[in-house]
Amino acid sequence: MPDSHIPVITIDGPTASGKGTVAALVAERLGFHLLDSGALYRLTALSAMRAGISLDDEQAVAQIAEALPASFANEGVFLDGEEVGAAIRVEEVGNNASKIAAFPGVRQALYELQLGFRKAPGLVADGRDMGTVIFPSAKLKVFLTASVEARAERRYKQLIGKGISANMEDLLEDLQARDDRDTHRTVAPLVPAEGAYILDTSDMTVEVAVEQVLHWHALL
Ligand code: DC
Secondary structure (H helix, E strand, O other): OHHHOOOOEEEEEOOOOOHHHHHHHHHHHHEHHHHHHHHHHHHHHHHHOOOOOOOOOOHHHHHHHHHOOOOEEEOOOEEEOOEEEHHHOOHHHHHHHHHOOOHHHHHHHHHHHHHHHOOOEEEEEEEEEEEHHHOOOOOEEEEEEHHHHHHHHHHHHHHHHOOOOOHHHHHHHHHHHHHHHHOOOOOOOOOOOOOOOOEEOOOOOHHHHHHHHHHHHEEE
């Protein structure tokens, strides 16, 4: 039976826009499954780094993505059985994920894996191209954004909270470089999907953003 009847909510947006947090809470409230697609690009980058593969070698990185030994369980992220939830969140892995995500071969390799997350009773999928490429038939598409300053501040607080030192200027520069790469790449660039609701969370709490998405969902 095709999966097309299973509801999907896509939440796309730039890095540190809060979409991961909002997506997780919306999924929890609705009892839906969750796809953190950025984690797949991060796992691919981490796996390639550990294997000593050049991140400029599209074919080799795509091969890693094709056979990615990734699993998600009990809110943990596993690579070959090892919990790597913290390892994939470091800035270096995020930057490398953004680089390898520009390769069409890598995106193609992760395509089917992402479709597999569409399971009853529903899915909340967050990323950059969830509404445009992976789940174009999604019932509700949201584009979550926030000013680069608000996003840098959130990232700064997140890192400091984890006891990781951070520098605001470096973070701003990093975010701008990543935005630029994610927005201007030729395959699956970061753009709002047709019909997407735009949600600017610069001056909004997570709770308000979650309620807004749930409200849109209830209207459909
Ligand atoms: O959402 P995130 O910061 O964890 O994603 C890390 C990188 O992965 C991001 O800079 C771009 C890439 N990515 C992508 O190209 N497509 C997605 N659907 C999700 C992430």
